[in-house]
Amino acid sequence: MVQYASPALDLSFAALSDATRRGIIDQLGRADASISSLAEKFQMTLTGMKKHVQVLERAGLVVTEKVGRVRTCKIGKGGLEAEAAWIDAHRKLFKARFDALDEIISEMKQEESNGSAS
C-alpha cells in the first residue's frame, strides 16, 4: 500500500478550503489583527470568528497571543511553505507528463504527414 499520510497537510488544506479563512490569512499577511477586528471586517460574530481562527491555529497557519483582554492573530512561522512545496512538486510532475504527451502527439502528427506524403 502506498502511504501519503501527512496530518499537517490534511489540517492546512482543510483550513484553506473556506473562503473566510483564506480571507483571514490574506488580512494577516498585511497586518496583525485582533479577533474582534477580524470579526468586524468579515461581518461575523466573535464566536464565529474564534472558530475560524482556531481551525487556522490548529493547522499552524496562524498563531495567536493574548495580551490583557485582546487576543492578537498573526501569520504562523511556517507561512504556507509545506503546502507550496507539495503543490509545486506535483505541478512539475504534471507539466512533465503533459510535455511528454505533447511530444507523442506531435510525433504521431509527423508520422501521419509522412504517411500521407508517401
Add this chain to the structure above:
Amino acid sequence: MVQYASPALDLSFAALSDATRRGIIDQLGRADASISSLAEKFQMTLTGMKKHVQVLERAGLVVTEKVGRVRTCKIGKGGLEAEAAWIDAHRKLFKARFDALDEIISEMKQEESNGSAS
C-alpha cells in the same frame, strides 16, 4: 465586508485535505489509471475509491473517461495552477511582512547598541 469567495478553491483545497486523495493525484501525475487499479494500490474498496475520485473530479483536479467497462482517471487540465497561484501570492505577502519585521528588529538592535555605546 471583504469578499474572498472562490467556490473552485473551496473544492480543490478540500479535495487536497485527504492523504488518499493527495496520493491519487501523485499516482495520476505518473500515469493514468483505472479506478480498480487505484483501489488495489490504496487497498480500498471500489466504492470507497469511486467516492474519492468523485471529490477530485468535482474539484476539477481529475478527469475520468469510461471506455467499455473501464473508467480511466487522469489529471485535470487545470493541473493545480489556481491553487499554486493563491499560495504563491500569499507566501510573497508573508515574506514581505517577515522581511519588514526583521528590518524593524535590526533597527531596534542598532539603536540599542548605539544607546549603550553613548
